[in-house]
Amino acid sequence: xxxxxxxxxxxxxxxxxxxxxxxxxxxxxxxxxxxxxxxxxxxxxxxxxxxxxxxxxxxxxxxxxxxxxxxxxxxxxxxxxxxxxxxxxxxxxxxxxxxxxxxxxxxxxxxxxxxxxxxxxxxxxxxxxxxxxxxxxxxxxxxxxxxxxxxxx
Numbered sequence: 001x002x003x004x005x006x007x008x009x010x011x012x013x014x015x016x017x018x019x020x021x022x023x024x025x026x027x028x029x030x031x032x033x034x035x036x037x038x039x040x041x042x043x044x045x046x047x048x049x050x051x052x053x054x055x056x057x058x059x060x061x062x063x064x065x066x067x068x069x070x071x072x073x074x075x076x077x078x079x080x081x082x083x084x085x086x087x088x089x090x091x092x093x094x095x096x097x098x099x100x101x102x103x104x105x106x107x108x109x110x111x112x113x114x115x116x117x118x119x120x121x122x123x124x125x126x127x128x129x130x131x132x133x134x135x136x137x138x139x140x141x142x143x144x145x146x147x148x149x150x151x152x153x
Contacts, residue, residue: 065106
């Protein structure tokens, strides 16, 4: 599976840690930056291209990182076709995949230690979308709104 990952300065070290370990797990990791630590960089410059790559790459998933993960989740969710979830534990990451068919995981490097972030990422990457009728119906409503600006079907 291909995994797109991106961050600004606030989680640069965490991104490097995750890239190393996910590659060792056998994932095809595409690093969208930052390529080096720059305390003045801006997360949308990395997060939006990461989410766009996920949206364009069927079957891939993404991980977006920042200080809290909040802005990164918001930025990723602005990309058409992306549902990003913020998780600080493995159960939330699993539920984001199972119930919401989320394609991006957001985490905050200032709030999640590297070992826990790896556990969360692995949970997200290995959990399938349940495709249960109630979840599929809800996701379809979100997609319809994204496409048409209306919940009416």
